[in-house]
Amino acid sequence: MDSVLSVDRGGPAQPLLLAKNLRKHFPIPGGLLGRATRVVRAVDDLTLSVAKGETLGVVGESGCGKSTVARLLMRLIKPDRGTMILDGDPVDEPHGITVNELRRHVQMVFQDSYASLNPRLTIVETLAFAPKAHGLPHAEARGRSRDLLAKVGLEPDTFADRYPHELSGGQRQRVNIARALALRPRLVILDEAVSALDKSVEAQVLNMLVDLKDEFGLTYVFISHDLNVVQYLSDRVLVMYLGKIVEIGDVEAIYGKPQHPYTRALLSARPTMDPRRRTQEAPIQGDPPNPIDPPSGCRFRTRCPFAESVCAGTEPVLADTGKQSVACLMYVPGSGHSKAA
Amino acid sequence: MAIQSPSLDLTAGAGTGVRLTPVAITRGYWQSVARRLRRDPVTLVCGVVLLLVVASALAAPWLGLSDPYKTSMIRRLYPIGSPNFLLGTDELGRDMFSRLIYGGRLSLFMGVTPVVLALLIGGFLGITAGFLGGRVNMLIMRIMDVFYAFPSVLLAISLSGAMGAGAENTLLALTLVFIPPICRVSESVTTQVRGFDFVEAARASGAGTLTIVRVHVLGNVLGPILVYATSLISVAIILAAGLSFLGLGVKPPEPEWGLMLNTLRQAIYVNPVLAALPGVMIFITSICFNLMSDGLRAAMDVKA
Ligand SMILES: Nc1ncnc2c1ncn2[C@@H]1O[C@H](COP(=O)(O)OP(=O)(O)O)[C@@H](O)[C@H]1O
Ligand code: SF4
Ligand SMILES: [Mg+2]
Numbered sequence: 014m015d016s017v018l019s020v021d022r023g024g025p026a027q028p029l030l031l032a033k034n035l036r037k038h039f040p041i042p043g044g045l046l047g048r049a050t051r052v053v054r055a056v057d058d059l060t061l062s063v064a065k066g067e068t069l070g071v072v073g074e075s076g077c078g079k080s081t082v083a084r085l086l087m088r089l090i091k092p093d094r095g096t097m098i099l100d101g102d103p104v105d106e107p108h109g110i111t112v113n114e115l116r117r118h119v120q121m122v123f124q125d126s127y128a129s130l131n132p133r134l135t136i137v138e139t140l141a142f143a144p145k146a147h148g149l150p151h152a153e154a155r156g157r158s159r160d161l162l163a164k165v166g167l168e169p170d171t172f173a174d175r176y177p178h179e180l181s182g183g184q185r186q187r188v189n190i191a192r193a194l195a196l197r198p199r200l201v202i203l204d205e206a207v208s209a210l211d212k213s214v215e216a217q218v219l220n221m222l223v224d225l226k227d228e229f230g231l232t233y234v235f236i237s238h239d240l241n242v243v244q245y246l247s248d249r250v251l252v253m254y255l256g257k258i259v260e261i262g263d264v265e266a267i268y269g270k271p272q273h274p275y276t277r278a279l280l281s282a283r284p285t286m287d288p289r290r291r292t293q294e295a296p297i298q299g300d301p302p303n304p305i306d307p308p309s310g311c312r313f314r315t316r317c318p319f320a321e322s323v324c325a326g327t328e329p330v331l332a333d334t335g336k337q338s339v340a341c342l343m344y345v346p347g348s349g350h351s352k353a354a
Numbered sequence: 355m356a357i358q359s360p361s362l363d364l365t366a367g368a369g370t371g372v373r374l375t376p377v378a379i380t381r382g383y384w385q386s387v388a389r390r391l392r393r394d395p396v397t398l399v400c401g402v403v404l405l406l407v408v409a410s411a412l413a414a415p416w417l418g419l420s421d422p423y424k425t426s427m428i429r430r431l432y433p434i435g436s437p438n439f440l441l442g443t444d445e446l447g448r449d450m451f452s453r454l455i456y457g458g459r460l461s462l463f464m465g466v467t468p469v470v471l472a473l474l475i476g477g478f479l480g481i482t483a484g485f486l487g488g489r490v491n492m493l494i495m496r497i498m499d500v501f502y503a504f505p506s507v508l509l510a511i512s513l514s515g516a517m518g519a520g521a522e523n524t525l526l527a528l529t530l531v532f533i534p535p536i537c538r539v540s541e542s543v544t545t546q547v548r549g550f551d552f553v554e555a556a557r558a559s560g561a562g563t564l565t566i567v568r569v570h571v572l573g574n575v576l577g578p579i580l581v582y583a584t585s586l587i588s589v590a591i592i593l594a595a596g597l598s599f600l601g602l603g604v605k606p607p608e609p610e611w612g613l614m615l616n617t618l619r620q621a622i623y624v625n626p627v628l629a630a631l632p633g634v635m636i637f638i639t640s641i642c643f644n645l646m647s648d649g650l651r652a653a654m655d656v657k658a
Pocket of ligand 3: 080081205
């Protein structure tokens with residue numbers, strides 16, 4: 014069942030996954046005759062690349078579109094526009110690979126460990142489902158499932174024939190991780206995969222994720238609202254605000270020298286034990302605006318302490334500032350912002 | 355960052371190769387449902403009563419009962435407890451006990467068949483609408499809403515009236531009456547299950563729609579749909595009996611509880627208890643189906 018795609022094709026320098034101008038607006042039903050007149054701008058013209066072997070952290074407040082990005086990258090939902098390229102192959106295009114082939118190589122772990130498991134299936138049945146759906150014989154699929162259980166630290170003889178409700182949250186999430194690995198993917202998207210776990214269990218699962226990544230040569234997109242966990246795990250970090258990327262760069266740059274006012278506010282608001290790390294930055298004010306009618310120009314301007322009139326008229330685009338890319342007019346020379354060079 | 359070859363072989367390190375798991379003794383879902391049911395006396399009693407009613411109806415010809423069609427002008431309206439006629443005789447001198455047992459055949463048949471047919475059709479439509487969503491859902495559910503707008507009694511009476519009296523037309527009318535509610539329940543549970551992450555994960559695995567429905571959807575929606583259908587049997591029995599009572603269903607001289615209730619009307623002042631017996635059968639049977647449905651629902655509502 015392994016296609017040629019399993020093998021690294023473009024070499025280490027070619028991004029594993031490239032997404033260009035992804036957009037997803039959810040229609041809100043309720044207009045005349047149930048026709049949607051307004052939309053939730055969940056993801057707006059988002060471009061990102063995931064390098065082979067890296068862990069790309071994705072942070073942002075709840076509702077900013079992180080899960081929508083994950084679903085778009087897996088093509089669980091169809092983007093309104095935008096293109097995706099998996100290791101050189103365009104997805105869902107005439108000369109590219111199909112959505113099903115993409116899903117073989119990109120897998121996902123969801124936040125809710127219980128809702129992600131079919132309560133009527135035993136653990137081994139859940140794990141064997143995908144390989145069987147891809148044509149692996151029953152016995153082989155079960156054998157592979159048991160091996161996977163061992164890989165995620167669950168004794169196969171004990172757990173294979175149990176039902177999800179007989180497992181703890183941490184054990185269930187290990188099963189979900191095993192399921193994501195069952196098709197031997199190259200990229201695993203972890204959407205708040207450890208967020209619901211107790212701190213001690215979370216640490217164990219995180220360590221396991223690190224080990225699995227090495228063992229199977231995986232690439233991770235790690236979505237979380239927990240900035241500390243993202244810092245611990247990620248090579249690069251992407252900060253989202255209302256469906257857009259506001260800052261992206263190496264983890265050291267983002268955490269050490271955040272540039273976008275939103276990133277700075279996020280980082281200063283996080284709980285820290287270290288008094289030296291407490292910055293003077295004003296914590297972020299209020300709730301994010303409604304993604305149905307995001308503010309014009311810079312979407313962060315309603316909460317930004319540096320907002321000026323120019324921010325309402327001009328939409329900042331991501332611009333390289335050396336170690337990271339930032340979407341803020343303060344970093345665009347000649348933008349008209351008083352702090353711009 | 356080191357780039358490793360992503361060609362993985364998870365089974366390679368297993369050494370022993372493929373191991374087949376023995377069929378383990380698991381505390382499966384249905385086992386825990388059965389255990390809960392065993393601890394529920396009301397459901398148990400209802401189940402036993404229904405079993406008796408159904409078994410006696412099915413076995414009626416072999417129970418050595420007297421002929422339920424044999425009339426006699428001399429022994430009309432014998433009271434309950436008469437020698438040879440345990441439950442007396444009806445207005446045409448026929449053995450009430452025999453007719454009540456035989457009556458279960460038609461009454462149960464008329465109650466269960468439309469629900470089963472409606473379950474097949476409405477269940478299919480509802481699960482399809484729920485799983486596919488979008489326009490298909492819209493189309494199916496709007497059509498159902500049209501039927502749903504009428505109270506079931508009115509719909510059954512008008513359909514039967516339009517098609518004419520008779521058992522087949524009653525079955526058809528009742529089937530049509532029950533398709534919309536079953537479709538609605540099926541649609542709503544399927545929509546709910548479809549939204550669960552495990553269905554999303556199954557889609558992410560690249561499995562086909564039919565495989566996903568078979569493995570991940572059916573197992574989770576059939577239970578609630580069946581429970582709901584069980585509760586409809588009681589309604590169907592009452593409606594079928596009601597149609598017969600109104601002369602729109604089974605025709606005389608068939609023994610059928612609703613029809614018996616009708617023909618015994620004239621005897622209500624002579625022997626009210628006797629005249630009420632078919633009603634008692636309808637009541638007991640339908641309430642048992644209803645309580646059993648409740649019991650099943652409770653037993654199947656297993657949360658982690
Ligand atoms: N299927 C959907 N239909 C309509 N709106 C949706 C849907 N999924 C997400 N949204 C909306 O899109 C926005 C982004 O949601 P989501 O991607 O789940 O954010 P996050 O994962 O960052 O919390 C939210 O405003 C949410 O209400
Ligand atoms: S563009 Fe203006 S409003 Fe937006 S973050 Fe920069 S300074 Fe603040
Ligand atoms: Mg989310």
